[in-house]
Amino acid sequence: MSKITDSQPSNLNQFNAVSFEVNISRLPNVEFFCQRIAIPSVVLGEAFQPMPFMNLPVEGDTLTFEPLNLSFILDEDLQNYQEIYSWMTALGFPRDFDQFKTLKSAQEASEYSSMFSDMDIIMLTNKSNPNYKVTFTDAFPTSLSSVQLDTTQAGLDPIIVDVTFNFKGMFNIVKLT
Numbered sequence: 001m002s003k004i005t006d007s008q009p010s011n012l013n014q015f016n017a018v019s020f021e022v023n024i025s026r027l028p029n030v031e032f033f034c035q036r037i038a039i040p041s042v043v044l045g046e047a048f049q050p051m052p053f054m055n056l057p058v059e060g061d062t063l064t065f066e067p068l069n070l071s072f073i074l075d076e077d078l079q080n081y082q083e084i085y086s087w088m089t090a091l092g093f094p095r096d097f098d099q100f101k102t103l104k105s106a107q108e109a110s111e112y113s114s115m116f117s118d119m120d121i122i123m124l125t126n127k128s129n130p131n132y133k134v135t136f137t138d139a140f141p142t143s144l145s146s147v148q149l150d151t152t153q154a155g156l157d158p159i160i161v162d163v164t165f166n167f168k169g170m171f172n173i174v175k176l177t
Contacts, residue, residue, distance in 0.1 A: 026117035
């Protein structure tokens with residue numbers, strides 16, 4: 001027979017929503033001004049087993065990962081916006097093929113991976129120590145929100161820009177301490 005204390009968690013500290021850092025090697029200015037980031041939801045597909053009176057749901061065999069969403073404050077030199085915009089235009093090369101070349105140096109010209117960037121979210125403890133690292137492999141931007149300019153605002157609120165990333169494979173969660 002188990003004791004009541006066996007079912008209690010070993011750590012009673014809650015995670016705080018402001019206790020995180022973001023590391024994106026390709027986007028140092030976005031990294032610095034990051035306000036929000038959402039670890040994507042994961043969906044396990046489902047199947048149905050036919051039965052005489054109803055179909056019974058059973059576990060599926062495929063995981064689906066939602067995109068990674070990040071929000072950042074726009075800096076007045078638009079450096080963080082331009083980091084993402086340049087990356088996206090290089091991936092899509094809407095004007096000419098030379099834009100694609102900006103993704104890679106001459107030494108990397110044959111490497112496909114230079115089009116992507118790994119992204120890490122470092123989750124901190126209540127004492128601001130690194131606790132967990134969530135790594136997204138081969139991320140790339142798919143959506144960059146509009147920049148809303150508005151003369152009717154009463155205050156000097158910062159402009160928040162949203163960016164959506166897709167990533168290859170699964171994300172990985174590693175305990176750091």
